[in-house]
Amino acid sequence: MRSWKVAVVLAVISLLLAFALAAAQEPVRDFTQLNTRLRAGDTVWVTDAQGREVKGRIAAIGADALTLEGGSGRAFGATDVATIRLRETDTLRSGALIGLGVGAASGLALCAAADASGPSDYAWCGAIFGAVGAGIGVGIDALTPGRKIVAYRAPGGAGAPSARLSIAPFVTPHAKGLAVAYSF
Numbered sequence: 001m002r003s004w005k006v007a008v009v010l011a012v013i014s015l016l017l018a019f020a021l022a023a024a025q026e027p028v029r030d031f032t033q034l035n036t037r038l039r040a041g042d043t044v045w046v047t048d049a050q051g052r053e054v055k056g057r058i059a060a061i062g063a064d065a066l067t068l069e070g071g072s073g074r075a076f077g078a079t080d081v082a083t084i085r086l087r088e089t090d091t092l093r094s095g096a097l098i099g100l101g102v103g104a105a106s107g108l109a110l111c112a113a114a115d116a117s118g119p120s121d122y123a124w125c126g127a128i129f130g131a132v133g134a135g136i137g138v139g140i141d142a143l144t145p146g147r148k149i150v151a152y153r154a155p156g157g158a159g160a161p162s163a164r165l166s167i168a169p170f171v172t173p174h175a176k177g178l179a180v181a182y183s184f
Contacts, residue, residue: 013180027150031078032063037151038086044068045085045148046076082154088146095141096134103133 028037038044040058046066047053056068066084067075107129111122166181 027153029155047083084152085148086151090146092138095137099133099137100130104130
């Protein structure tokens with residue numbers, strides 16, 4: 001009886017790992033391909049070969065150099081760059097949908113707890129709380145910056161990606177199991 005539960009948990013974990021790996025987009029490794037990921041006007045974080053990071057807006061992208069805007073017009077040659085990171089953009093739609101779902105579910109739960117008299121009461125509770133939740137979700141999404149993703153990584157060297165899988169047993173008086181952690 002317990003073995004099917006373990007199989008279901010392992011299947012779900014495998015599925016989540018597969019989705020995470022599919023969603024992870026590999027950075028370009030050839031400087032000539034930067035124009036496929038970056039455009040003039042994008043704000044980037046450039047880490048040079050010595051490990052110094054410079055934030056700036058792209059003025060120009062060439063086959064062998066990247067120039068940032070500013071008084072100095074700092075230019076980075078292909079051999080001078082270790083990584084280039086870019087902030088991922090996120091639409092407000094995801095925040096609105098998540099807020100709508102959470103708000104509508106909360107409203108329906110409150111109506112059920114208050115013994116609502118009919119279907120119209122449930123509809124009003126779901127609609128009102130859903131609208132409030134959508135507004136809150138949009139606000140949170142607008143205030144939260146996207147994560148930084150690596151758009152370019154120099155081939156080889158210290159900036160090479162790594163993946164780590166950690167499995168550790170745990171035993172408590174009431175439970176036994178495995179703790180699984182995957183990072184990349």
